[in-house]
Amino acid sequence: MRWSKVFIPTLREAPADAEAPSHQFLLRAGYIRQVAAGVYAHLFLAQRSFLKINQIIREEMNRIGAQEFYLPALNPAELWKESGRWDQVDVIFKFKDRNQHDLCLGITHEEEMTNIARSELRSYRQLPQIWYQIQEKFRDEPRPKSGLLRLRQFIMKDSYSFDLDEAGLDVSYQKHVDAYHRIFERCGLRFLHVEAFSGMMGGKVSSEFTAPAEVGEDSIAVCDCGYAANFEKAQSRPAPVDDLPGDSPPxxxxxxxxxxxxxxxxxxxxxxxxxxxxxxxxxxxxxxxxxxxxxxxxxxxxxxxxxxxxxxxxxxxxxxxxxxxxxxxxxxxxxxxxxxxxxxxxxxxxxxxxxxxxxxxxxxxxxxxxxxxxxxxxxxxxVEEGDPCIQCGRPLRVTKAIELGHVFKLGRRYSEAMHATVLDEQGKEVTLVMGSYGIGVERILSAAAEQNHDKDGLFLPRPIAPFEVILTAANMDDAAVRAAAESLYDELLKHRVDALFDDRDERPGVKFKDADLVGVPFRITVGKRKIGQGLVELLERSTKQATDVKLPEVIPALRGRLGC
RNA sequence: CGGGGCGUAGCGUAGCCUGGUAGCGCGCUUGGUUCGGGACCAAGAGGUCGGAGGUUCAAAUCCUCUCGCCCCGACCA
The missing domain is CATH 3.90.960.10 (YbaK/aminoacyl-tRNA synthetase-associated domain)
Structure with missing residues (x-):
């Protein structure tokens, strides 16, 4: 893409109501614009990132045999009344249609998926099933906050497993845990897999994937030995106490x-x-x-x-x-x-x-x-910070983190309430055993922004950055620079490198500042002094380490850095 | 929902206390000079001061109500 032709509205100053770094930079870099509290428009750069994130999620979900669905966000009230959540959950957007029928917007889709399962699944032979979607969720949060970190409308990858028994659920659950590890790994995030509470989702076992970051809403207790748990759930050994000897009565x-x-x-x-x-x-x-x-x-x-x-x-x-x-x-x-x-x-x-x-x-x-x-x-x-770890006895640390995903062993909470059963090998009716698994797509981008920024802007991990490289022509009015940049751009496209060509007629300083802002991990700079010697500059945004490279060698060098 | 803060041009803001024709910086348009880290000169465009009502000869400014946004807490699938 040529920057001169696309819409990337960068801002010199952060809007006053943005506080979290990810919020400020996603606004300044022209990724998002606010529509209402907890509701954001995704502009060009954000959408490119989300498409890449979704593709990674898709590939890893498909790899565990999950099937992609797409269910409506608009839900009839009946199913929610059946499960009991219509009255239990207070963040549901509820309203009536022209015929005075109760409707709501989906906060998550246990009810809808279970409804399909119960009317379509008949036999144990059809199990297990894992169904997922990447779809909009709506929650009337009491307090949306921090840009994309806590939204009222957001994209969730939600999946649901249906098994005949607990042993089957264990397998489906473990597949998700493995897939989630690969997803967050591939997205380039620093993350922790921690024990968690299930809260109002129901079910007994759950764990969450969190990204350590200052602005996170979760507190996580972690230990060097690998123990990690949501602070609320974390356990520790109490520091030992020497009690007084003797058996006197009170x-x-x-x-x-x-x-x-x-x-x-x-x-x-x-x-x-x-x-x-x-x-x-x-x-x-x-x-x-x-x-x-x-x-x-x-x-x-x-x-x-x-x-x-x-x-x-x-x-x-x-x-x-x-x-x-x-x-x-x-x-x-x-x-x-x-x-x-x-x-x-x-x-x-x-x-x-x-x-x-x-x-x-x-x-x-x-x-x-x-x-x-x-x-x-x-x-x-x-637990308290410094308590001895329950596993190894070393002191626990407490850190803030963003909840990226949560996996639940639901058991029969929904299938029982909604009578989702199949016949087993003996022809006996068996209630399905379910799991549900969520990932907040916007939170992947915000967490990446929180973990990868400096005073000048973002440097997103390559797999989720909107572009892999930005080609900056420092002086578009210089014929040699222009020619070299144009042909480099053609070459990059030929090699299927995802390149943003800054061909704008702007001063170099403006282009460098913008390039630093927008979260693209590499920059190739073509300038008039060095191009005379056949050199261009290859810069890694995260470290700002720049090296001069001979023109014909820059694409191989870049591809080496990109790992392709 | 409790507490606090804020709504003035696309963004950042001054003016409000003490009422008298709305100002600055950035951005934007045009022309010229400039061109490796957010240039300079000149000329422009752009604002029902969140909304409604009230007080007043006169309201961005004072009063009442209301809407919205942010932060802390509660809550959080």
Whole structure:
């Protein structure tokens, strides 16, 4: 393409409402323009990138035997009511047609795909199936943000697997995990595959692929040994604590006015790791008492997992008083009757701890779990940066990351609700076992932009950059430069190099600045001084390393760098 | 949904407190000079100051309502 003929509206300054680097540069480089909050027009350069990204996705999905579909974004309400999500999910764009029928725009397509599966799949002989599409999704997000990072309309590659049993699902799931690794690898991203929570999608096992970046919304705990998990789900070994010896029974002591762990630490000079923190919650009308080590923080997500529901709330001070016979500050587990007590794993096997005495102004020492009170032990603690890795014991790091893709073992959540069954070998009706797998296409581009920019602009990975090379003719009015550039451009096209020829009648400075901005990984510069010696310049954008190359050698040199 | 900020030409902004014909830089058009890191000179085009209502002789400016956008938090398949 000749720059003089195409529309690449670069900006010298970033629009004031763009903050994230990917947002600023995609605007400045003329990739995108905003239409509304969380809604963007993809201009020429963006569309070229997306076509390349989609092609990579397609190739890798096809490679695992997935079949490409294209379902409508416009969905009748019936299916969503059947699965229960019409009322459960609040980001659905809902509206009525002229006949007052409820419709919505698809947020994802479990319902639609399951609907096809149930009406068409009859026999185990037809399994497994993997169906996918690259299609628009609509979500009425409470807070769209950061350019293409959180959109209300976005492109998703979503796929759905249908298997006869769990073993089959495991295979389909693993195929996706492998495909996703190849996709993100080929897109040139730095990424992590991490354990995750399934949230409202339903199902038990899920993991996500994330790209480390400052502006990411996910927090990821990572370790050098390869362990990586969503912060909400991450586990760690609690730092070991030496408990005091002895088997004395709990002994009350006065702690007037000491209400917090901090107060108690100052008052007793004991380590908070030797204290028990007591938190009361209610699940519907049932109280649940949560115990944690004094220096630990509870993870609401893990508690939700343990309780099997995310509908719970902290007890009011009055409710806590009714349960313990004491006010907040002196709550403890000893002597509680008929209440479910969940103790964090960090309290298992410990002895002689400090806890509230359930009498105002008093605490107990020598409290030993399982002797002085009974509790279920579960992991309800949020990890902290520096905690020993659950696998190898080295300190965990916490990093921000962009969620690129998420893979779920759904199980029978949708197939059961929508009666999607086939007959097995014995002629018995069997409910399909499903998986669902998503990739955010815009997020691949934004993550690449976040990971590959400097003060002057973008340098996208070659496979997803809108062009592979930009041919800059520094002086179009110089006959020798012009002739050399024109013939180089022809040669590049002949060699099927994806080239953008900056043939504009602009000053060299303007062209160099624009070339730096637009995210093309290589630049060939033809200038009037060097062309006299038969030389042109080959520059790698990411490092800005430039080398002078003899004119006939520049295309082989470039192709070598491009790996083709 | 809670908190904060902002809407003035394509982009960045001044003017608003203290009401009196809307200004600057970049970009754009034309002519000339220039030409390896966002040139210079000259002449131009371009704005219902987000919208509605009100106060006033007079509103970008004051008041009320409203719409939109951004950021933090909540939420997040």
């Amino acid at each position: 002994e009350p002591f006065a702690t007037p006015g000491k209400k917090t762990i901090d107060d108690l630490v100052k008052f007793t000079a004991e380590s908070p790791a030797r204290m028990i923190k007591t938190l009361d919650f209610f699940v519907e009308s049932h109280p649940v008492v949560i115990l944690l080590r004094g220096d630990h923080t509870m993870s609401e997500t893990k508690l939700a997992m343990t309780l099997g529901t995310d509908v719970f709330r902290p007890a009011t001070p009055e409710e806590a008083f009714a349960l313990h016979g004491a006010h907040l500050g002196s709550l403890g587990p000893v002597g509680l009757k008929g209440v479910r007590i969940i103790a964090d794993l960090a309290l298992e096997g410990r002895k002689n701890l400090l806890a509230g005495a359930n009498r105002d102004g008093e605490h107990l020492r020598n409290v030993t779990p399982s002797r002085d009170f009974q509790a279920e032990f579960a992991d309800v603690r949020q």
